[in-house]
Amino acid sequence: MHIHQYEKLWLGMSLLLIVGFIATITYGAVGVGVTMIDDSGGNVDPNALDEHPEFSDPGVEKVGENEYEAYVVARQFIFQPDPIVVPANSTVTFYVTSADVVHGFSVVGTNANTMVIPGEVAEVTVEVGEPGEYGIVCHEYCGAGHHSMEGMLRVVPEGEYNSSDGGEQ
Amino acid sequence: MSVDQETFADRYPQEAELVRRAFLVAFTALGLGALFGIFQALHRTNVLRIIPSTDYYTALTAHGVLLAIVFTIFYLVGLYQWAVTRSLDRSPTNINFTRAWLTLMTVGSAITGVTILLGFVDQIGISADVLFTFYAPLQAHPLFYTGLVVFIIGTWLAGVDWFRTWLHWKQDNPDERIPLQTFMVLTTMIMWYIATIGVAIAVLFFLLPWSLGLIDTVNPLLTRTLFWFFGHPVVYFWLLPAYMLWYTVLPKLAGGRLFSDPLARVVFVLFVLLSTPVGIHHQYVDPGIAEGFKFIAMTNTMFLLLPSLLTAFTVVASMEHGARQRGGEGLFGWLTALPWRDPAFTGMALAGLMFAAGGFSGMINAGMNINYLIHNTLWVPGHFHLTVGTAVALTMMAGTYWLWPQLTNRRLYSRPIGLLQVVMWFGGMALMSNSMHVAGLYGVPRRTAEPQYAGFDFNTAFGSMAELNIQLAVGGTLLFVSTLLFLGNLTLSLGNPKVEGLGQSLPEPLSGAEDSPRVLDNMRLWAGIALVLVVLAYVLPLGAIIQNGGLFGTGGDAYPVSVLGTFDGLDAVLELLGVGR
Amino acid sequence: MSRGVPAVEDEEEVPGSEQSVSAPVTQEEPERELTHEEFDPKGTLALILTYFAVLAIMWVFMYFVEFLGNDLIVVG
Numbered sequence: 001m002h003i004h005q006y007e008k009l010w011l012g013m014s015l016l017l018i019v020g021f022i023a024t025i026t027y028g029a030v031g032v033g034v035t036m037i038d039d040s041g042g043n044v045d046p047n048a049l050d051e052h053p054e055f056s057d058p059g060v061e062k063v064g065e066n067e068y069e070a071y072v073v074a075r076q077f078i079f080q081p082d083p084i085v086v087p088a089n090s091t092v093t094f095y096v097t098s099a100d101v102v103h104g105f106s107v108v109g110t111n112a113n114t115m116v117i118p119g120e121v122a123e124v125t126v127e128v129g130e131p132g133e134y135g136i137v138c139h140e141y142c143g144a145g146h147h148s149m150e151g152m153l154r155v156v157p158e159g160e161y162n163s164s165d166g167g168e169q
Numbered sequence: 170m171s172v173d174q175e176t177f178a179d180r181y182p183q184e185a186e187l188v189r190r191a192f193l194v195a196f197t198a199l200g201l202g203a204l205f206g207i208f209q210a211l212h213r214t215n216v217l218r219i220i221p222s223t224d225y226y227t228a229l230t231a232h233g234v235l236l237a238i239v240f241t242i243f244y245l246v247g248l249y250q251w252a253v254t255r256s257l258d259r260s261p262t263n264i265n266f267t268r269a270w271l272t273l274m275t276v277g278s279a280i281t282g283v284t285i286l287l288g289f290v291d292q293i294g295i296s297a298d299v300l301f302t303f304y305a306p307l308q309a310h311p312l313f314y315t316g317l318v319v320f321i322i323g324t325w326l327a328g329v330d331w332f333r334t335w336l337h338w339k340q341d342n343p344d345e346r347i348p349l350q351t352f353m354v355l356t357t358m359i360m361w362y363i364a365t366i367g368v369a370i371a372v373l374f375f376l377l378p379w380s381l382g383l384i385d386t387v388n389p390l391l392t393r394t395l396f397w398f399f400g401h402p403v404v405y406f407w408l409l410p411a412y413m414l415w416y417t418v419l420p421k422l423a424g425g426r427l428f429s430d431p432l433a434r435v436v437f438v439l440f441v442l443l444s445t446p447v448g449i450h451h452q453y454v455d456p457g458i459a460e461g462f463k464f465i466a467m468t469n470t471m472f473l474l475l476p477s478l479l480t481a482f483t484v485v486a487s488m489e490h491g492a493r494q495r496g497g498e499g500l501f502g503w504l505t506a507l508p509w510r511d512p513a514f515t516g517m518a519l520a521g522l523m524f525a526a527g528g529f530s531g532m533i534n535a536g537m538n539i540n541y542l543i544h545n546t547l548w549v550p551g552h553f554h555l556t557v558g559t560a561v562a563l564t565m566m567a568g569t570y571w572l573w574p575q576l577t578n579r580r581l582y583s584r585p586i587g588l589l590q591v592v593m594w595f596g597g598m599a600l601m602s603n604s605m606h607v608a609g610l611y612g613v614p615r616r617t618a619e620p621q622y623a624g625f626d627f628n629t630a631f632g633s634m635a636e637l638n639i640q641l642a643v644g645g646t647l648l649f650v651s652t653l654l655f656l657g658n659l660t661l662s663l664g665n666p667k668v669e670g671l672g673q674s675l676p677e678p679l680s681g682a683e684d685s686p687r688v689l690d691n692m693r694l695w696a697g698i699a700l701v702l703v704v705l706a707y708v709l710p711l712g713a714i715i716q717n718g719g720l721f722g723t724g725g726d727a728y729p730v731s732v733l734g735t736f737d738g739l740d741a742v743l744e745l746l747g748v749g750r
Numbered sequence: 751m752s753r754g755v756p757a758v759e760d761e762e763e764v765p766g767s768e769q770s771v772s773a774p775v776t777q778e779e780p781e782r783e784l785t786h787e788e789f790d791p792k793g794t795l796a797l798i799l800t801y802f803a804v805l806a807i808m809w810v811f812m813y814f815v816e817f818l819g820n821d822l823i824v825v826g
Contacts, residue, residue, distance in 0.1 A: 001431050001685050006795045007482055013802055014478040018471045020806070024813055025467065025536050032818060033825050034538040036453060036460040043457070043718050046725035076728075093826065101728050102304045102389060104545050108612035109628055110822035111541040115455045117390050118306060119723040122456035125826030134821075135625030139545035139614035141300050143307065143728065144223040147619040174768075422770045424780040428791065482798055486791035493789065494780040503793050511773035529805055533812055541824055542817045570772040584774060610816060671771050679786040 037114050041095060041121030049073060049099050060086055072096045074103035074116045076143050079136055079151035086128055086153070087161035093125040104139030107153050115140065131155050174672030176575040177255060183264050184254045185576050187271055191247030192569070192576075194275055196656060198239035198282075199562075203652035205232040210601065210645025213620055214638035220289075225618035226298045227288035233301030234285060237557060238320070239278045241407040244565045246271065246327050248410050249354045251572065252417075253331050256348035257338045261330055270326035277320030284312040288730075296730045300616065302396060303376070305387045308729040311380040314372050321365055328358035346682040347690045349430055350417055356437040357409045359696045360402055360444050363703060367398025367448070379727065388722035390457045391714050397448035398707065405444045407557045409437070411564040415484045415517060417675055418568060422514040423507055425491025427678035428483050431685030436483075439476040441695045443469055446706030453540040457717060462710040467537040469706065474535070477528060484521060490679065512587030516567025519595040520560050523602075527555030530606060545616075548609025551602045559598045566655050567591055573659060574671040582661035590654040593647050601644025604637040 003011075028034045049055040054071040058080045063069050068090055073080045075098065086092045096105045096116050103116040114122040116138075136151035178185040205228040211217040212225055220228065250267065254260060261267045281297070287310075288296040297303075297313035331354050335347070347355065375387045375395075420427045427433065449466035452458055489503055497503030508514045530552040533539055543549065570587050574580055581587060611627045611634075613620050627634055688694065769777060 002680070003429070003432065004486075004791070006791055007429070007432065007479075007486075009795070010482045010798055011479065013799075014475055017478070017802065017805065018474055021471050021474075021532060021536060021809065022468060024809070025538055028538045028813070028818065029464075032823070034541075034818075034823055035826055036463050036538060037456055037824070038460045038463075039457050039713065039717060041456050043723050045723045048724065091825075100726070101307050102393070104614070106545065106612065106614065107822055108625065109820075110612075111817070111820045111824055112822040113454055113541045113544050115452070115545075117393070117456060118725045119388065119718050120390055120456040122454075123826075124824055126822040126824055129821065133625065135612075135622055135627075137612070137614050137617075137622065139616075140304070141226060141229075141307075141616045143730070144226065144298070146226070147222055147617045150622045150624055152624050421768075422773070425784075481801070482791075482794060485797060486794040489791050489793045490784060490789055491780070492793075494782055494784055495778065496781045500793055500796050508770070508773055508777055510777065511770050513770060513772035525801060529808055532805070532809065536813070538824075539813055539817045542812075542820060571770060574771045581772060584772065587772070673771050674768055679789065 034111075035125075037122050037124055041097075041123035043119055044097055044121055046097070046099055046118035049097070054095065055097060060084060060092075066090045068092045070094045072105065073099055074105060074138065074149075075099035076101065077138070077145040077149040079105070079138075079149070083152035083154045084136070085161070086155055087158045088128060088131045088155050089158065090128050091125065092128050093123060096122045096124070101142045102140050103142045103149070104137070106137050106139045108135040108137055110134060113139075128155055131157050174670070174674060176578055176672040177251060178576050178578050179672070181254050181260060184250060184260060184267075187264075187267055188247040188251050189576050191243045191250065191271060192573075194278065195240045195243035195247065195565075196659065198235040198243065198278075199652060200656050202232050202236035202240060203649050205229070205235070207645055207649040210642055210649075213618060214642045215619070215621060216638065216642045222618035224289055226300065227285065227296070229616065230288070230298055230300050231282070231285045234281060236562075237301060237403075237407070239282065241410075241557065241561060241565075242324065243274070243278075245357075245406065245410045246274065246324070248413065248565075248568070248572075249327075249331065249357070251576075252350035252413060253334055253354050256350035257334060259334060259338050262333050262337055266326070267330055270323045270330060272323075273326065274320050274323030277316045277318070277323055280316030280319060281313055282316070284310050284316060294731055298730045302393075302400070304396070305376060305379070305389045305392045306725055306728050308376075308380050308727045308731075310729075310731045311377060314377040314380055318369075318372055318377065321369065324361065325365070328362060331355065331358060346687070349427075349433060349678070349682065350413060352434055352690065353409065353413045353416070353437050355692055356441050356695070357406065359692060359699065360409075360441050361406055363445050363696070363699055364399050364402030364406065367395045368400075371395035371399075380729075384721060386722045386725060386727075388714065388718045388720060389725070390455065390718055391711070391720070391722070393455070394449070394452065394458070394711065394714060397451040398445065399448070400451060401448040402444040404553075404557060405440050407561045409440065411520070411561045412436070412480060414564050414568045415480070415521060416487075418571060419484060419514070419517045420487035420491060421673070421675050422511055422517065422571065423488045423491025424495045425487055425489070425493075426676045428486040428490060429680045429684075430678035430682045431680060431689070432479060432483050433678075434682070434685055434689045436476040436479050438689060438695050439473075442699050442702060443473040443476075445699065446702045447473060449706075449710060450535055450537070453537050454544050457714060458710055459713065462713075463537055465706060467535060469702075470535040474528075474532065477524075481521075481525065481528075488518065510584075510588060512584060512591050513567045513571035515588060516570070516591035516594075517564050519591060520563035520567065523555050523563070523595065523598060524560035526602075527552055527560060531556065543609055545614060546609035547605045547613045547615050547620075550615050551605030551609055554598060554602050554605065559594065559602075563591060563594050563598075566594070569655075569659065571673070573662060575673055577662070578667045578669070578671060579662055579665040580668060580671070582658050582665060586654055586658050590651050590658065593651040593654065597644045597647025597651060599644070600640050601648065604640035604644065607632075608634070608637050608641075
């Protein structure tokens with residue numbers, strides 16, 4: 001099999017490109033510390049969220065110094081709680097699950113973006129910076145009212161954060 | 170190169186009729202799909218809303234299924250039937266079998282297609298508004314899944330037919346290499362058999378019985394993972410017919426010869442091996458799948474770039490060969506010597522150019538953690554409208570301009586209109602896809618009727634959402650007009666008189682099959698390795714999903730999109746037809 | 751040579767140079783034959799190296815500016 005020398009060169013460069021891509025992703029994972037959503041959130045019965053210790057009353061709770069957990073339920077066609085309120089300059093872990101069909105949970109204009117699958121809990125930890133407001137959209141078709149499914153993430157100054165905020169619906 | 174070379178239709182009239190029939194179904198789907206496409210382009214940008222937003226999802230389901238399944242795959246079977254018959258110079262072993270699988274595919278498509286379209290008629294209560302991906306626990310009417318099963322069985326039998334024809338040819342020609350086009354058909358079908366295992370299990374063992382009420386629950390992550398087991402290789406099922414046209418027809422149109430037959434074979438073998446163990450890259454941000462499995466899927470996906478990167482070189486080199494034979498000179502000056510006034514050539518060349526751009530957005534999609542940036546945003550349909558929506562669709566339309574005269578013995582109605590059509594598609598797609606990619610980066614979601622939200626606005630780094638919307642709407646309109654021009658041109662061609670001498674030959678490659686090792690033609694070997702790779706990539710993640718969430722999930726109701734029960738809906742149809750009880 | 755129309759008189763035929771059925775009838779014929787040995791795809795090489803450069807630059811921009819420069823990096 002004789003291959004033209006230019007083609008051999010291109011084959012080499014293609015492999016270089018591929019290895020370069022994989023190396024970049026690996027750098028993002030190991031060097032920067034970007035992790036993927038995985039199976040650490042565990043499983044739930046979507047019909048029994050009412051009895052779940054956390055999802056029965058979705059909301060934000062403080063779990064450590066500057067560390068918060070936000071339990072979020074997606075259902076046709078709302079997010080609970082709405083808005084989700086967290087203090088600025090904190091580490092927030094979202095636990096998101098669905099009470100019915102497949103939804104999406106995307107904090108618009110950011111990297112916080114996960115699928116929400118009934119039976120599964122998506123665990124997403126992010127570092128929250130300055131105060132501000134972000135929209136949240138459901139980005140997976142979930143029924144005829146899908147386009148109206150939105151929420152809000154409100155990042156408030158540390159001093160203004162009231163622990164009951166995120167828990168209210 | 171005899172004088173007045175006979176056409177495919179002269180030499181194989183029965184086969185030509187079947188190819189035309191497959192193309193007829195494909196182009197009907199193309200027309201309907203394009204109609205739903207323009208509805209969406211105008212609706213989601215809020216330029217013009219003709220249908221209620223709840224029906225948007227009926228249109229979206231129809232657009233996806235009609236174009237990505239019916240148009241592409243019917244074109245594929247037509248093209249592949251032509252290619253096998255032509256390159257082996259041999260009729261199917263039993264043409265009635267060929268008729269049977271084509272009929273089966275048509276019936277299946279009709280069942281699924283009608284079930285989807287009934288979603289527009291509220292009184293009937295039948296619906297399949299579950300989109301192209303039909304993620305449980307949204308539940309379509311059982312007829313939707315049934316039609317899909319019938320269709321896929323039809324495609325399996327098509328593969329059987331082509332393998333059988335080849336085996337008989339092999340008995341008569343034991344020492345010959347597999348002709349390139351047949352090689353491409355056989356490798357594509359091996360990939361398809363492996364790929365469809367996933368969707369067949371999802372539909373036959375879970376979704377269909379569940380929609381009929383035979384089982385109560387399914388595991389949504391499991392059926393979703395099985396869908397994507399099929400859902401990625403299916404994109405190569407769309408692409409490989411386009412590759413066949415690029416490798417075997419485009420060099421001829423350019424006035425040259427294929428640069429390397431051996432590399433074409435290597436490329437198709439790489440697709441057999443790597444197309445399937447990658448599906449999890451559609452699930453990078455799914456809960457319930459460990460990061461390690463996602464990383465393995467990514468590595469496989471990145472290496473799957475290789476056959477396409479090699480194709481870029483071989484195909485461009487074949488064009489350059491044509492251009493230089495036509496007197497082209499200079500490092501880039503040869504580009505002007507290409508036959509740009511031939512719509513078949515220009516369409517395929519522009520399709521290839523867009524594939525290079527789509528290749529880039531695909532590389533982003535493939536990169537595991539960068540998926541957070543673009544997952545389920547408008548970026549993704551922006552990407553696949555460049556790939557399946559242009560690289561594949563435009564190549565298929567362009568190929569038709571060359572193939573159709575040989576299937577009908579009639580000249581094309583208008584070559585200039587054909588040229589306008591392919592250029593308009595390119596321009597329309599450039600606008601639409603660009604705006605979709607950019608909007609995606611701003612976080613605009615895909616698959617939604619009204620991406621205008623009450624509580625917030627999208628922040629645009631430059632320009633405005635209004636400008637992007639206009640770009641999308643204008644692009645979509647151009648694409649729709651282009652489709653009409655294509656269909657109109659073909660229809661009017663049927664009015665042309667029958668003539669002789671439209672037959673075409675395909676030139677021999679510069680470097681032929683004899684330059685490649687015979688092991689490339691060993692179909693059993695490649696199928697075996699491919700299966701091993703699939704097992705390695707999927708056994709552990711599927712096992713973990715079943716172990717954690719159960720074979721039938723952790724509970725949870727079905728959410729039927731049909732308003733009425735299964736059989737009530739059927740009664741309503743019969744009543745409307747005047748045959749009700 | 752099949753064109754189905756009265757053709758311009760052919761000179762020396764280039765093998766495989768039959769006119770495409772979808773091409774304009776006035777399209778010019780290939781004028782010479784290039785074998786595998788005579789043909790160096792240097793134009794292709796130039797194009798594809800340009801493509802490589804574009805891909806590399808765009809990738810770096812997308813990954814390091816668009817993605818890593820974005821808010822709310824997922825860290826767990």
